[in-house]
Amino acid sequence: xxxxxxxxxxxxxxxxxxxxxxxxxxxxxxxxxxxxxxxxxxxxxxxxxxxxxxxxxxxxxxxxxxxxxxxxxxxxxxxxxxxxxxxxxxxxxxxxxxxxxxxxxxxxxxxxxxxxxxxxxxxxxxxxxxxxxxxxxxxxxxxxxxxxxxxxxxxxxxxxxxxxxxxxxxxxxxxxxxxxxxxxxxxxxxxxxxxxxxxxxxxxxxxxxxxxxxxxxxxxxxxxxxxxxxxxxxxxxxxxxxxxxxxxxxxxxxxxxxxxxxxxxxxxxxxxxx
Numbered sequence: 001x002x003x004x005x006x007x008x009x010x011x012x013x014x015x016x017x018x019x020x021x022x023x024x025x026x027x028x029x030x031x032x033x034x035x036x037x038x039x040x041x042x043x044x045x046x047x048x049x050x051x052x053x054x055x056x057x058x059x060x061x062x063x064x065x066x067x068x069x070x071x072x073x074x075x076x077x078x079x080x081x082x083x084x085x086x087x088x089x090x091x092x093x094x095x096x097x098x099x100x101x102x103x104x105x106x107x108x109x110x111x112x113x114x115x116x117x118x119x120x121x122x123x124x125x126x127x128x129x130x131x132x133x134x135x136x137x138x139x140x141x142x143x144x145x146x147x148x149x150x151x152x153x154x155x156x157x158x159x160x161x162x163x164x165x166x167x168x169x170x171x172x173x174x175x176x177x178x179x180x181x182x183x184x185x186x187x188x189x190x191x192x193x194x195x196x197x198x199x200x201x202x203x204x205x206x207x208x209x210x211x212x213x214x215x216x217x218x219x220x221x222x223x224x225x226x227x228x229x230x231x232x233x234x235x236x237x238x239x240x241x242x243x244x245x246x247x248x249x250x251x252x253x254x255x256x257x258x259x260x261x262x263x264x265x266x267x268x269x270x271x272x273x274x
Contacts, residue, residue: 002022019094026051030087051086055076071089072086132219134222134234135223136224137225138161139226143257145176152184159186194220201241204230204244205229208244223256
């Protein structure tokens with residue numbers, strides 16, 4: 001983090017970029033997820049006062065819109081001062097000013113409850129036994145992390161990934177998964193190596209509408225790549241059939257992570273009612 005006095009010495013785009021990075025580091029520190037070496041460490045100034053000084057620097061930027069300035073001032077002068085919300089608001093207005101909008105993996109999201117117990121081991125998790133997903137050739141690290149996050153949150157037991165899926169340990173996948181890759185069992189394997197005694201079905205266009213589909217109590221759902229969907233080999237392996245999400249829009253297209261979320265919700269509803 002940089003001292004406010006040094007920020008005053010900068011100008012234009014350089015100042016804005018440095019200020020945006022500093023707000024991001026502050027947000028992580030406030031949320032308790034500061035990166036090593038970027039913790040708040042100014043002993044002569046409280047973090048709260050430091051945050052206010054940075055905001056005051058931003059408010060003097062002539063290119064900041066009146067509407068953005070008004071929103072920031074309301075948070076700055078609020079009796080129930082919310083340091084994290086003020087930082088977040090200021091940083092995102094700065095990014096808009098710079099013309100750089102954050103991707104999902106750039107968002108500062110504090111973790112939920114700890115994934116570890118007092119002994120440092122991963123906590124036991126509740127899940128639907130035998131409910132798994134096979135991700136085929138997912139290319140985007142963001143989508144990979146999203147699939148893991150949904151699978152863990154909705155109670156899948158395991159995630160299988162094809163040989164050419166992006167690496168779940170890729171930093172962007174890790175960030176978008178919110179730590180779920182660490183807690184969820186997963187295995188890289190090909191279609192022919194999936195368990196033979198488990199029902200396999202595919203999420204793909206042309207299948208049974210999701211409201212009519214009879215989900216198995218245990219099974220593996222194949223979700224295809226962002227560009228090509230399920231391969232012919234995957235559809236052949238899906239001996240239990242296919243399920244589709246009816247849509248009304250002209251494009252009739254969903255992000256693979258969103259589609260998987262819809263499927264898992266419907267599958268869980270079926271399991272809870274069975």
